[in-house]
Amino acid sequence: MRKLLSVVLGITLATSSYANEVAFEQYIEGLKQEARTRGISEQVINQAFENVTHKPRAVTADKNQPEKKLTLDEYIPRAVPDWKVNQAKSLYEKHYQELSRIGEKYGVQPRFIVALWGVESNFGKFTGNYSVIDALSTLAFDGRREAFFRSEAMAALQILQEGHISVEDFKGSWAGAMGQCQFMPSSFLSFAADGSGDGKKDIWNTEADVFASAANYLSQSGWNDKFTWGRQVKLPKGFDTSIQGRDEAKAKYLQDWSQMGITRYDGRPLPKLDNDIKAWLIAPDDANGRVYLVYNNYNVLMKWNRSYYFALAVSHLADKIVM
Numbered sequence: 320m321r322k323l324l325s326v327v328l329g330i331t332l333a334t335s336s337y338a339n340e341v342a343f344e345q346y347i348e349g350l351k352q353e354a355r356t357r358g359i360s361e362q363v364i365n366q367a368f369e370n371v372t373h374k375p376r377a378v379t380a381d382k383n384q385p386e387k388k389l390t391l392d393e394y395i396p397r398a399v400p401d402w403k404v405n406q407a408k409s410l411y412e413k414h415y416q417e418l419s420r421i422g423e424k425y426g427v428q429p430r431f432i433v434a435l436w437g438v439e440s441n442f443g444k445f446t447g448n449y450s451v452i453d454a455l456s457t458l459a460f461d462g463r464r465e466a467f468f469r470s471e472a473m474a475a476l477q478i479l480q481e482g483h484i485s486v487e488d489f490k491g492s493w494a495g496a497m498g499q500c501q502f503m504p505s506s507f508l509s510f511a512a513d514g515s516g517d518g519k520k521d522i523w524n525t526e527a528d529v530f531a532s533a534a535n536y537l538s539q540s541g542w543n544d545k546f547t548w549g550r551q552v553k554l555p556k557g558f559d560t561s562i563q564g565r566d567e568a569k570a571k572y573l574q575d576w577s578q579m580g581i582t583r584y585d586g587r588p589l590p591k592l593d594n595d596i597k598a599w600l601i602a603p604d605d606a607n608g609r610v611y612l613v614y615n616n617y618n619v620l621m622k623w624n625r626s627y628y629f630a631l632a633v634s635h636l637a638d639k640i641v642m
Contacts, residue, residue: 377493391609398632404639425534434637443499447492455495474504498522499529510536548634549613555580560606570597603627
């Protein structure tokens with residue numbers, strides 16, 4: 320009986336797998352047709368999808384995002400360990416001339432460019448080895464966020480059409496994030512920049528292009544290099560944390576926060592600026608955890624990645640680079 324059940328189960332799984340394979344192939348035909356309507360050449364379509372493969376591991380990774388939420392006290396030391404800080408400082412010094420040139424052009428402090436580089440890909444060491452076309456086609460076919468991944472697949476084909484990279488070298492994460500700054504294809508088309516002056520936008524192998532692309536993203540998203548990102552602060556006892564949050568209505572000037580009793584984390588008064596600046600109070604864990612006053616540059620980092628923890632990791636690493 321057990322043997323019979325095993326045989327039946329095996330046949331069922333094989334049939335299901337075959338049906339899924341056929342459905343995926345049909346889905347790819349739909350992607351090809353859409354690409355044609357968007358002006359992608361037949362040559363690029365054929366090259367891109369010639370060996371396209373369904374990647375179940377990408378779907379598994381997308382579904383199995385970490386459920387356990389670390390506190391910031393746990394997360395920050397893991398995201399910004401001492402070895403990463405030391406490496407960031409070393410690379411900041413090594414590339415300082417180039418970073419300064421690019422930072423001045425785009426109006427972005429070089430330390431934030433290096434910090435993003437470090438948090439996103441460990442300074443280019445971890446960029447992913449998935450075929451971008453495989454990953455995006457698989458996740459679009461999965462259907463849970465079809466519109467998003469289908470749109471990104473079309474953007475990926477546009478990148479190939481423009482000749483920025485070959486199909487063979489078109490690699491990224493399981494989600495289709497690419498290169499040393501981990502841009503999604505749509506972000507590449509909007510923000511990738513030629514930092515080396517060679518006429519190419521190579522975020523995979525050319526560090527100057529990585530730096531310029533990151534800086535261009537921040538610049539076009541509203542960065543202001545006259546200010547930093549914010550600071551960790553201390554609240555007075557009994558402070559009403561219901562006013563925390565990044566809604567525009569919850570913004571107050573720095574001196575308003577100061578008058579409410581908020582100080583720097585070490586107890587010193589908040590800085591007095593000739594031209595006061597708007598700030599938002601955030602408590603990503605709760606009032607008993609880390610609390611920050613953040614400026615608009617922090618909001619810009621949140622456009623890059625909509626995670627309070629990500630933006631704080633980048634911010635902390637940027638601060639450590641120049642300490």
